[in-house]
Amino acid sequence: xxxxxxxxxxxxxxxxxxxxxxxxxxxxxxxxxxxxxxxxxxxxxxxxxxxxxxxxxxxxxxxxxxxxxxxxxxxxxxxxxxxxxxxxxxxxxxxxxxxxxxxxxxxxxxxxxxxxxxxxxxxxxxxxxxxxxxxxxxxxxxxxxxxxxxxxxxxxxxxxxxxxxxxxxxxxxxxxxxxxxxxxxxxxxxxxxxxxxxxxxxxxxxxxxxxxxxxxxxxxxxxxxxxxxxxxxxxxxxxxxxxxxxxxxxxxxxxxxxxxxxxxxxxxxxxxxxxxxxxxxxxxxxxxxxxxxxxxxxxxxxxxxxxxxxxxxxxxxxxxxxxxxxxxxxxxxxxxxxxxxxxxxxxxxxxxxxxxxxxxxxxxxxxxxxxxxxxxxxxxxxxxxxxxxxxxxxxxxxxxxxxxxxxxxxxxxxxxxxxxxxxxxxxxxxxxxxxxxxxxxxxxxxxxxxxxxxxxxxxxxxxxxxxxxxxxxxxxxxxxxxxxxxxxxxxxxxxxxxxxxxxxxxxxxxxxxxxxxxxxxxxxxxxxxxxxxxxxxxxxxxxxxxxxxxxxxxx
Numbered sequence: 001x002x003x004x005x006x007x008x009x010x011x012x013x014x015x016x017x018x019x020x021x022x023x024x025x026x027x028x029x030x031x032x033x034x035x036x037x038x039x040x041x042x043x044x045x046x047x048x049x050x051x052x053x054x055x056x057x058x059x060x061x062x063x064x065x066x067x068x069x070x071x072x073x074x075x076x077x078x079x080x081x082x083x084x085x086x087x088x089x090x091x092x093x094x095x096x097x098x099x100x101x102x103x104x105x106x107x108x109x110x111x112x113x114x115x116x117x118x119x120x121x122x123x124x125x126x127x128x129x130x131x132x133x134x135x136x137x138x139x140x141x142x143x144x145x146x147x148x149x150x151x152x153x154x155x156x157x158x159x160x161x162x163x164x165x166x167x168x169x170x171x172x173x174x175x176x177x178x179x180x181x182x183x184x185x186x187x188x189x190x191x192x193x194x195x196x197x198x199x200x201x202x203x204x205x206x207x208x209x210x211x212x213x214x215x216x217x218x219x220x221x222x223x224x225x226x227x228x229x230x231x232x233x234x235x236x237x238x239x240x241x242x243x244x245x246x247x248x249x250x251x252x253x254x255x256x257x258x259x260x261x262x263x264x265x266x267x268x269x270x271x272x273x274x275x276x277x278x279x280x281x282x283x284x285x286x287x288x289x290x291x292x293x294x295x296x297x298x299x300x301x302x303x304x305x306x307x308x309x310x311x312x313x314x315x316x317x318x319x320x321x322x323x324x325x326x327x328x329x330x331x332x333x334x335x336x337x338x339x340x341x342x343x344x345x346x347x348x349x350x351x352x353x354x355x356x357x358x359x360x361x362x363x364x365x366x367x368x369x370x371x372x373x374x375x376x377x378x379x380x381x382x383x384x385x386x387x388x389x390x391x392x393x394x395x396x397x398x399x400x401x402x403x404x405x406x407x408x409x410x411x412x413x414x415x416x417x418x419x420x421x422x423x424x425x426x427x428x429x430x431x432x433x434x435x436x437x438x439x440x441x442x443x444x445x446x447x448x449x450x451x452x453x454x455x456x457x458x459x460x461x462x463x464x465x466x467x468x469x470x471x472x473x474x475x476x477x478x479x480x481x482x483x484x485x486x487x488x489x490x491x492x493x494x495x496x497x498x499x500x501x502x503x504x505x506x507x508x509x510x511x512x513x514x515x516x517x518x519x520x521x522x523x524x525x526x527x528x529x530x531x532x533x534x535x536x537x538x539x540x541x542x543x544x545x546x547x548x549x550x551x552x553x554x555x
Contacts, residue, residue: 003278004093004193004251005193005279005364005406006478006479007478007528008046008093009043009044009045009046009364009365009469009472009473010095010366011021011042011044011046011048011367012045012048012334012335012366012368012369013048013050013369014050014335014369015029015049015050015531016050016060017421017423017434017439017440017441018031018032018035018424019031019435020033020434020435020436020437020439023435023436023437024144025435025437025439026435026439026440027435027494028074028075029070029082029083030079030082032047032049033153033387034514036086036087036092037090038451039090039092040091042372042462042466043469043473044092044469045093045294046092046093046094046095046253046522047096047098048095048196048255048366049093049094050335051064051198051452052071052074052080052096053071053095054069054070054071055104056106056165057073058104058163058202059163059166060335060421061097062097062099063099063103063105063106063163063166064099064103064104064107065103065104065106065107065136066108067183067186068183072391074094074324079218081190081191083252084192085191088191091435093193093194093253094342095192095196097195097196097198097251097320098187098195098196098197098198099198100169100197100198100199101169101199101203102161102162102166102169103166103169104165105165105166106165106167106419106445109124109125114150114152115152117392123173123175124169124172124173124179125159125169125172126158126159126167126168126169127150127154127156127157127158127159128147128208128209129147129157130156131155132149132155132157135147135157135208135209136209136210136212136224137211137221137222137224138211138221138223138228139182139220139221139222139223140160140161140162140163140164140221140223141162141223142162142163142164143389143390145338146159146160146221146480147160148164148229150161159208161199161202161228163440168202168204168205168430169203169231171233171237172233172237177237177241180241184245185244185245185249188245188252193252193253194252194253194254194255194278195245195253195254196255196256196257197237197254197255197257198257199257199259200234200258201229201255201256201257202228203233203234204228204231204234205227205398206226206227206228206231212226212227218245225260230258230260230261235269235274239274239275239276239293240435243392243436244276246275252276254276254278255280255281255329256269256270256276256279256281257280258281258282259282260282260283261282261284262284263284263317263322264321264330264335266280266321266326267321269327270322272326278326278328279326279327279328279364280329281329281334283336284314285311285314285331286311287306287307287311287314288306288307289304289305289307292304296401296513297401298393298397298399300390300394301391301394301415301416303414306344308490308492308510309489312489312492316484317486319361319362319363319482319484321475323361323362323535327362327363327364328362328363329363329364329366330359330361330363330366331358331366331367331368332344332355332358332367332368332371333368333371333420335420338377338415338419338420338500339368339370339371339376339377341375341376342376342377342414342420343414343415346432347544348374348461349529349530349545350530350544351461351505352461352464352530353508353529353544353545354507354546355371355468356468356505356507356548357505358490358540359468359469359472360468360496360503361482362480362481362482364523365472367465368420368426370422371465372461372465373447373451373454373461375420375422375425375449376445376446376447377413377416377419377420378416378420378422378441378442379409379443379445379446380409380419380444381406381444382409385442385443386416386419391412391416394408394411394412395409398411418441419443421441422439422441422443423440423441424451425445425447425449425451426450426451426452427450427451427452428450433451452505456528464529470526471526471548475498476496476497476498476501476502476503477496479498480497480498480501480503481496481498482495482496483495487514487516490504490509490510490514491507491509491516492506492509493505493516495519500524503522503548503549503550503551504519504548504549505548506541506547506549508530508541508545510544511537511544513531513540513541513542515538515539515540516536516538516539516540516541517537517538517539518537518539518549520537522550522551523537523552524550524552525549527547527548528545528547529546530542530544530545530548531543532545532548534547534549
């Protein structure tokens with residue numbers, strides 16, 4: 001049978017946006033518990049919760065001020081314990097986000113480090129430099145330098161890969177590594193089933209006293225990823241951490257966020273012999289076509305199309321490299337990117353076909369809440385709605401080319417991560433059943449839909465996802481061998497085999513459609529999206545259409 005997580009079908013819930021139970025406009029743990037029947041009906045068997053720890057919410061919970069308590073906007077520890085019990089009673093596992101690279105600057109460790117003379121916690125963080133001089137030219141992912149002045153006025157600076165209010169922990173200190181292990185085992189002791197290890201690839205940094213070499217015309221500070229991503233010490237420091245967890249909780253699922261890891265690093269991180277992660281999430285799946293970018297504008301918020309031939313190659317490489325090593329994650333979206341229906345799929349048919357293509361491969365589906373309804377990004381009408389200092393300069397650059405502010409905001413709304421975190425539309429009533437209070441995040445929506453409406457419509461996206469998840473639960477799609485077939489570039493066709501059973505997944509990647517000769521015997525349609533014709537062994541797919549074919553007599 002293998003470990004339970006080898007059969008996980010994961011549903012990612014952004015707690016602030018799923019269901020508000022107490023009328024403050026912010027989703028919470030009791031709201032999630034109310035919606036367990038919906039999760040059961042959908043068919044998923046695992047929930048991943050974004051952070052729920054005490055936090056000032058500078059980065060929506062990824063800035064942790066207390067690892068051992070639930071943020072009051074989410075509920076109480078008793079609420080979490082009730083949610084764990086209710087999910088387990090419904091046959092659903094729970095994994096929680098664990099932020100282990102950095103804390104909030106409001107965390108007691110950091111506060112002690114900057115206020116107490118000879119603080120033991122000074123070495124829990126990375127302080128360097130002198131007399132206000134920065135140690136190097138490295139840039140933060142959130143803009144500007146990775147260095148911020150020590151509030152204690154020592155002339156040193158502290159390191160922050162993300163917001164300046166989120167100082168990085170010093171994993172070179174064994175006490176930090178021990179403390180992070182204590183946090184992990186505390187929550188596993190509460191009965192959760194696993195952890196999603198956020199940004200673990202950044203816990204090791206190169207020698208600080210060196211600049212990153214600049215390319216001609218490159219400006220400082222520069223995001224020097226090779227100096228703080230996927231360094232060898234990451235594996236050395238995490239191995240005892242993971243071993244401790246697996247010793248105390250052998251069934252715990254460790255899902256790592258390895259955003260920039262290539263496929264060979266992913267194999268290193270997840271090979272059983274390495275004693276690290278069970279699976280990792282990569283951001284390397286989606287190569288975008290940049291040929292249409294306007295050179296007058298920053299590239300960051302210009303919409304792009306997915307480069308499907310490159311995507312097809314990437315998927316084939318990840319599938320084959322991780323075969324026999326670990327289960328890859330299969331996803332189209334998460335809280336850090338625009339939604340599938342906004343970013344890639346331009347029609348309902350295409351969204352269905354792409355879901356079929358992705359989730360029936362070998363691996364673990366990770367479905368972002370609301371994707372099963374076909375939700376798009378919200379549309380914001382004001383720069384300040386994005387709560388991101390990088391947006392205003394982009395909008396100004398667009399306006400400088402003669403385009404309107406609304407056009408600029410439409411571009412950002414289609415590409416920014418925050419509009420992908422809108423409230424779940426449960427009904428068509430006040431605030432769509434999410435809350436009886438104005439939600440924490442408000443924007444215009446092009447989605448005239450709701451859970452209630454789709455539950456009543458057997459032709460809806462929701463019903464399609466229910467059928468797709470039911471199909472994924474079959475042993476053939478859980479454990480079967482995967483083989484990508486040779487086809488025209490605008491087709492994506494693969495075969496799954498297990499013992500004597502076979503199935504074929506075929507998807508058209510463009511609006512032209514295509515014809516394909518299917519292997520003999522695969523003539524029963526198990527699931528379909530869009531227009532298709534199957535005459536004998538000739539399959540003709542319409543624009544962006546897809547089908548799953550089984551052998552005769554099987555479903």
